[in-house]
């Protein structure tokens with residue numbers, strides 16, 4: 109039985125925070141690989157997703173190129189309906205019937221998860237690996253994890269890491285204002301963004 113990391117996100121754009129927590133999760137939660145799953149049209153995001161899913165997929169491809177054990181999966185990208193993690197995990201269980209799915213989230217997403225579509229199914233289908241985000245309070249993350257464990261029997265592992273304070277919204281804002289973001293994002297992704305004029309006038 110392999111331990112398959114599943115990393116869902118909007119990835120608009122994928123940044124060093126994503127790569128960092130994915131690497132740390134591979135080591136600390138003993139994962140055999142990490143599958144990045146860019147979403148199609150997430151219903152739980154507050155801001156509309158303005159960047160085409162195909163472009164976000166391509167940016168993830170560029171961001172993980174050359175990273176050992178990192179893969180990309182496009183099952184959510186072509187969906188007409190919103191991407192629901194519970195449904196995606198169901199599909200992934202069919203792709204990896206013998207293996208353990210380990211769904212990676214940042215601490216902010218853990219706090220939101222109870223509002224997602226059928227959280228009880230998510231907790232049943234996957235172990236949850238949590239990476240704290242910069243500026244977050246550990247007590248809040250621990251309390252949410254504890255509540256999901258007792259309410260849903262969730263299997264939640266909080267990995268110990270030095271949080272880094274990078275977010276896609278911050279990067280979009282910087283790029284839109286013409287500021288530099290090269291410490292937060294890979295050179296290849298930045299080149300793609302510039303060539304395709306992404307984020308120049310949208311957030």
Ligand code: ATP
Pocket residue numbers: 116117118119120125126129212213214215216217239240241242271272273274275276277278
């Ligand atoms: P936005 O700023 O637009 O909300 P984001 O930076 O959170 O975007 P997403 O693609 O929405 O990026 O995130 C995918 C997953 O990665 C989420 O579970 C999120 O919590 C997590 N994540 C993103 N950045 C970090 C970070 N710096 N540290 C820990 N987790 C992170």
